[in-house]
Each structure stands twice: as C-alpha cells, then as structure tokens.
Amino acid sequence: MRFDLRFFADVIATVDLKLNGGDKPYVINSIEGFNKQFSPSQEGYITKDELEKWLKWRVFPETRVNCKELLQLLGLNSYNRWAIVRKTHGVMADDEIWIRTLRPYLYYPVEGKLEDENER
Numbered sequence: 001m002r003f004d005l006r007f008f009a010d011v012i013a014t015v016d017l018k019l020n021g022g023d024k025p026y027v028i029n030s031i032e033g034f035n036k037q038f039s040p041s042q043e044g045y046i047t048k049d050e051l052e053k054w055l056k057w058r059v060f061p062e063t064r065v066n067c068k069e070l071l072q073l074l075g076l077n078s079y080n081r082w083a084i085v086r087k088t089h090g091v092m093a094d095d096e097i098w099i100r101t102l103r104p105y106l107y108y109p110v111e112g113k114l115e116d117e118n119e120r
Contacts, residue, residue, distance in 0.1 A: 004100040005037055012097070013037055015051075025051050037097070055081050058090035058099070 019026040
C-alpha cells in the first residue's frame with residue numbers, strides 16, 4: 001500500500017509500506033524546510049515502530065470517553081488505527097495534514113487493465 005501525506009492540497013511526503021516487497025516503509029519527503037512527519041532525512045527507510053508512533057497521532061485515542069460511539073459511526077467493530085485512518089484520512093481538528101490513500105490499481109495494475117479513476 002502506498003499513500004500521500006498532504007498539507008492542504010500539497011503533497012509533503014509519499015510513503016510506500018512495502019517498497020519492492022521489502023518489510024520496511026519507505027518515505028520520500030517532497031518539500032524541504034518543512035516539519036518532516038517521519039524523518040529528518042529527505043528520503044529513506046523508516047521503521048514500523050516510527051510509522052506506528054506517527055499513526056498514533058493521526059487517530060483518536062482508544063481511551064477516549066466516546067471511543068465506542070466514534071467506532072460505531074465509522075462502521076468499525078473494534079479499535080484499529082489503520083482502519084480508522086482509512087475512514088478518516090487521518091484528519092485531525094487541530095491541523096491541516098491528511099492522508100490520501102493511493103489506489104493500488106494505479107501503481108500495480110493488472111497487465112493490460114490500467115483503469116482510469118473516473119471510470120470507476
């Protein structure tokens with residue numbers, strides 16, 4: 001899976017969770033001089049722990065008083081950070097950073113079947 005991290009409409013980073021079938025997430029920071037979300041490096045591998053730590057700040061905490069109600073509103077049966085982010089795009093009330101999940105068929109198409117997003 002691959003996703004963009006955005007500040008308003010601008011891409012500030014791209015994350016590939018399994019670059020070339022590897023087991024470490026790979027991050028490319030798109031702009032310089034910005035508060036880089038994952039690493040001070042412009043590009044490179046990060047650990048899964050670093051990604052999970054970052055992800056923790058993009059979702060409501062499991063200990064939140066109305067957590068069960070929020071999960072129900074999202075159509076989820078249990079607390080799962082990745083599932084919450086897929087539903088909320090990691091949007092938080094106090095900043096303008098969000099996640100745009102990139103559709104796998106745009107990057108890993110079935111041979112001869114690259115679909116246009118508008119045809120879906």
